[in-house]
Amino acid sequence: MGFNCGIVGLPNVGKSTIFNALTKAGAESANYPFCTIDPNRGIVPVPDERMDFLVEKIKPQSTVATTIEFIDIAGLVKGASQGEGLGNKFLTHIRQVDAVAHVVRCFDDPNVVHVEGGVDPVRDIEIINTELLLSDMELIERAVDRNKKAAKGGDKETKRKAEALEALLAEVQKGRMIRSVEGFEELTESLKEYPLITSKPVMYVANVDEAVLAEDNDHVKKVREIAAKENAVVVKICGSIESEIAELDEEEAKEFLASMGLDRSGLQSMIAQGYKLLDLLTFFTAGEKEVRAWTVTGGTTAQKAAGKIHSDIERGFIRAEVTSYSDFETAGSMAKAKELGKMRLEGKEYIVQDGDIIYFRFNV
Known part of the structure; x- marks a missing residue:
């Protein structure tokens, strides 16, 4: 919510x-x-x-x-x-x-x-x-x-x-x-x-x-x-x-x-x-199974944002694969955005930005 x-x-x-x-x-x-x-x-x-x-x-x-x-x-x-x-x-x-x-x-x-x-x-x-x-x-x-x-x-x-x-x-x-x-x-x-x-x-x-x-x-x-x-x-x-x-x-x-x-x-x-x-922003997780919007406060790190999805993902956080919404909009697909070098690898201290599309890599 x-x-x-x-x-x-x-x-x-x-x-x-x-x-x-x-x-x-x-x-x-x-x-x-x-x-x-x-x-x-x-x-x-x-x-x-x-x-x-x-x-x-x-x-x-x-x-x-x-x-x-x-x-x-x-x-x-x-x-x-x-x-x-x-x-x-x-x-x-x-x-x-x-x-x-x-x-x-x-x-x-x-x-x-x-x-x-x-x-x-x-x-x-x-x-x-x-x-x-x-x-x-x-x-x-x-x-x-x-x-x-x-x-x-x-x-x-x-x-x-x-x-x-x-x-x-x-x-x-x-x-x-x-x-x-x-x-x-x-x-x-x-x-x-x-x-x-x-x-x-x-x-x-x-x-x-x-x-x-x-x-x-x-x-x-x-x-x-x-x-x-x-x-x-x-x-x-x-x-x-x-x-x-x-x-x-x-x-x-x-x-x-x-x-x-x-x-x-x-x-x-x-x-x-x-x-x-309330200084809130929205990030997205997006794949063939589900596209979902998540709300966090400004200044939230990637690892803390992962915890919004599941505590296991936060605990076992490895990295975040991040594509900004504007880059996705220009590319038209995640594959094309990646091909254009618009997907970034970010660590646990990365500050989530409004509109980020994130795929979390984790291991527990």
Whole structure:
């Protein structure tokens, strides 16, 4: 699997509509709050034109795409961190995801009620972010107390953790999302056991109507301003259009997008941004039996990538036979790429690049 992404937001901002369109999972979607209580989950194959080309040329017996799991988490409300609207349960679900897609309503429609009475993305974002900050603050305060006591024993690592937690607490108390704190990666490096929500990568999903896809309205501009301050990104998506695309086959979807002046769907935009946020890349294994896509983080060595396939391959790693996708595309076949000298032999410390096609040699 590539990664999992929790979809959050206030009730009635279009979370479940977008989730349904992205995953075709048929989650219940209705015009009242708390429609979603237990999170709905949908696993989506990651669309990749490189994989399509490999399959077309190699004609394998089977294909396996890498996947992303979307998790539709129930609408949060003011007071969620104190348990309002089943809030603590919802916050626990958010702690378990790799990245957060925060859906913000950026369209006006009198037929769709807004839980806060009207469309105001700045207010909506502040409500959610305040609850996430309060939840993190409570978690950090408890951790600081525990580590302070443990640090009295003189253990250096515990002392370092206590100092890092206190530094984060000071920032959170000022109302700063952890991901917007300079050098937060270093601060949180030793705190992996604490699932801090506001340190997670975030994409704001501006749910717009069709007219706004081409040009931002004032609502979307405000969302972009907030994201810029927070180390977050913005994806524009029209829930109703995504719902239409979900009903089409691949060719029809391409034609539909082209007719709208779009080069990719909202799902593709969300996946692309998710990969960037999490520093992920795709490599391929390709042969007559199977063409398969694999997801690893940037900086992964060939030996570690081999372990993604099987621990035996990692343990008995000899070498990696690597062809870049662009070289394969030019050559048109693995045999031709090899003949042109485009297949390289790489050792265990080789850093895997996005689009690499790799055959692992191993012995156990």
